[in-house]
Amino acid sequence: MALGYVFAVLATLASGSGSILESLGVKRAGAYGGRSLDLIALRHQWLYFLGLGVNLLGFACASAALHRLPLFLVQSMLAFSVGVTAMISAFMGHHLRARGWGALFVGAIGLLLLGVSAEPGPAQALSSHWRWILVATPIPVLALAAYARRHRHVWATAALAFGSGISYSVVGISARTLHLPDAVWKLVLEPAAWAIALNGVTAAVLFAMALQRGGPTGVTAIMFTSNTVLSSFVGLVYLDDKVRDGYFTAATIGFLLAIAGAIAVAHYSAETRQKSPEKVPAGTSA
Numbered sequence: 001m002a003l004g005y006v007f008a009v010l011a012t013l014a015s016g017s018g019s020i021l022e023s024l025g026v027k028r029a030g031a032y033g034g035r036s037l038d039l040i041a042l043r044h045q046w047l048y049f050l051g052l053g054v055n056l057l058g059f060a061c062a063s064a065a066l067h068r069l070p071l072f073l074v075q076s077m078l079a080f081s082v083g084v085t086a087m088i089s090a091f092m093g094h095h096l097r098a099r100g101w102g103a104l105f106v107g108a109i110g111l112l113l114l115g116v117s118a119e120p121g122p123a124q125a126l127s128s129h130w131r132w133i134l135v136a137t138p139i140p141v142l143a144l145a146a147y148a149r150r151h152r153h154v155w156a157t158a159a160l161a162f163g164s165g166i167s168y169s170v171v172g173i174s175a176r177t178l179h180l181p182d183a184v185w186k187l188v189l190e191p192a193a194w195a196i197a198l199n200g201v202t203a204a205v206l207f208a209m210a211l212q213r214g215g216p217t218g219v220t221a222i223m224f225t226s227n228t229v230l231s232s233f234v235g236l237v238y239l240d241d242k243v244r245d246g247y248f249t250a251a252t253i254g255f256l257l258a259i260a261g262a263i264a265v266a267h268y269s270a271e272t273r274q275k276s277p278e279k280v281p282a283g284t285s286a
Contacts, residue, residue, distance in 0.1 A: 004068030004120055007061045012077045014058025016084020020092075021051030059200075066123075066176040070242065071235030072228075072251070073118040075172050076258040079224045080107050083262065086269040100268030107261020113254025119242035123176045123235070131177070131191035137170045138202040145206050157214035158222055160206050165226030167203035171196050172231040176239060220266040228259055 025048025058081075065074050083104050090096045096104075126134075141163045148156035148163075174195040180187075187193045210219040232255070235241035243251045 004065050005115065007065035008069060008074050008077050011058045011062035011065055011074070012081045013084055014054050014061060015078055015081035017088060018051045018053075018055035018058055019081070019085045020088045021047050021054060023051075025049070025051060062172075063175040063178065066172065067178075068122070069120055070118050070232075071172055071176055071239065072232035072241060072255060073114045075169075075228045075231045076114055076255060076262075077111060078172075079228050079262045080111055080258055080265075082220070082224075082266045082269065083107055086265050089269060094269075097268055100265060103261050103264035103268060105261075107258050107265060110254045110257025110259075110261055113250045114258060115254075117243050117247035117251035117254060119244050121240075121242065124238070124240035125179070126177045126239075128191075131174075131195070134170050134174050134195040135191050135198060137195070138167065138198045141167055141199075141202055141206070145209065149209065154214075157210055157219065160210035160213065161219045161222035162226050164203045164206035164210060165223040166230065167199040167206065168223065168227040169231035169234070170199040171203065172227070173234050173239070174199070176235065215270070220270075221263045224259060224262055224266075228255075 025045035028045050028047065062074060062078060086096055086100060086104065144159055144163050148159040174192040178192040178196070179190060181190065207219070207223060210223070232241075236243075
């Protein structure tokens with residue numbers, strides 16, 4: 001089962017570095033005359049599409065890890081990919097404050113405790129009707145998003161971030177329970193594969209909508225917490241995810257430290273980016 005830990009680490013590194021590449025692509029599109037969400041300007045930015053590819057590779061590694069390790073471990077590691085992003089940003093000139101490095105250390109200790117506490121093993125199979133319920137999850141989530149989109153209350157932004165976290169958790173649950181057929185083409189007949197695709201798109205859309213309305217710290221905190229807590233609960237209660245005998249307290253402390261560390265790193269990274277002036281290439285207008 002050591003291979004599961006390798007895949008989980010690779011997924012975390014890919015997710016964090018992919019986010020950096022996508023961010024660079026979006027910023028370059030803006031610097032060269034486009035808008036951040038202008039797809040016409042973005043299509044020329046190979047860094048953005050490289051970032052998308054790296055993130056897809058990370059998802060493949062996460063899916064492989066989820067076939068071997070509990071949700072509470074893998075999802076916590078993916079949440080902590082924000083730490084990878086923060087470290088890469090620090091080496092690129094966005095100096096992370098001492099508190100940010102402290103948050104990274106706290107999160108790393110939490111992941112270490114989770115790693116030694118997790119009992120590797122496959123998930124318990126879900127019944128057919130539950131798998132189709134996961135496919136249909138985007139319907140109520142998108143209905144919530146449509147309602148929140150028409151309102152400007154603070155809770156509307158929180159609802160969008162929460163819906164994004166719900167959809168991301170369904171992606172993790174579906175990947176954990178995905179049955180790989182003998183032939184690749186048979187994946188189109190697998191409900192879990194459809195649940196991953198539909199909920200992944202839903203989660204990305206809602207997260208972008210939430211970020212357009214609210215600050216990155218609060219939105220990220222709600223998304224991380226709802227995603228990790230829900231998927232971990234489902235894994236432990238319904239999918240036979242297990243904690244090693246005598247390690248329940250360590251797992252609980254590790255879980256809390258990992259999530260708190262990820263949220264704190266997101267906060268201090270966002271604060272650093274807001275204070276750092278953007279560099280615009282010579283010959284372009286700011």
